[in-house]
């Protein structure tokens with residue numbers, strides 16, 4: 001395999017993607033992906049179905065994206081950030097408990113957003129929004145966005161975010177996320193490796209200063225997502241240099257969400273050396289699975 005295609009950040013219907021885990025694996029295979037990570041928000045619930053669907057020769061990195069909060073590194077405010085955890089023990093008590101808490105948080109906060117919108121006269125209700133969520137799935141704003149599209153309120157998921165669901169909108173309800181340092185420690189304690197997801201995705205809101213990433217590198221962070229659809233070219237260069245300076249592994253990924261986003265799977269990829277470096281940082285015992 002001369003140039004394996006490696007996509008280390010994708011979502012299934014276990015969170016806010018639109019492909020069921022088995023479909024996600026098939027989509028990846030059809031796109032020529034050799035190594036796929038499944039990284040649903042705050043759940044490992046899609047792992048088993050993905051494993052069962054793995055075609056011969058394809059490799060699966062089991063992961064999750066943790067909803068976190070971080071200091072900005074410039075003022076007293078905090079910002080919501082995402083942390084990718086790979087190759088951790090999914091039965092680790094702290095992770096099981098924190099992911100369950102976050103899924104509850106997600107459910108209640110989305111109900112809060114739906115109530116606000118319904119109260120303002122929008123044709124949305126809790127039953128409709130949750131109707132398509134598999135049991136135990138992590139609810140998110142994209143589920144509400146789809147209901148708004150289906151009701152004809154907006155033309156697309158993107159438009160729903162831009163006009164109604166953006167962070168800070170009158171209908172926005174915050175959730176209580178995990179301090180990012182705690183999440184890094186949790187992933188490591190469970191034998192995994194932690195990668196800061198899309199740290200400079202500025203279109204989503206305020207982002208952290210690079211100093212925050214450097215401090216996390218000293219506190220056990222293993223890598224940083226450099227090539228991501230929401231990163232501008234100059235921010236990628238900044239992050240690549242930061243990774244080189246701090247010893248972080250630089251990754252690239254599509255953050256594929258099926259039809260909830262326009263980015264195709266493997267639109268951005270990780271180098272084989274970077275994958276090897278990540279795997280080397282994880283504890284022995286949880287392997288990259290081979291189909």
Ligand code: AMP
Pocket residue numbers: 016041139140141142157158161162204257260261
């Ligand atoms: P939540 O996790 O409920 O706070 O919602 C955030 C999720 O919404 C992210 O994980 C993305 O998948 C998705 N998202 C954020 N911004 C957009 C956008 N402009 N268009 C489509 N999806 C978005």
Ligand code: FE
Pocket residue numbers: 011016041140257
């Ligand atoms: Fe998402």
Ligand code: FE
Pocket residue numbers: 065082197198
């Ligand atoms: Fe994310």
Ligand code: ZN
Pocket residue numbers: 009011065255
């Ligand atoms: Zn993601």
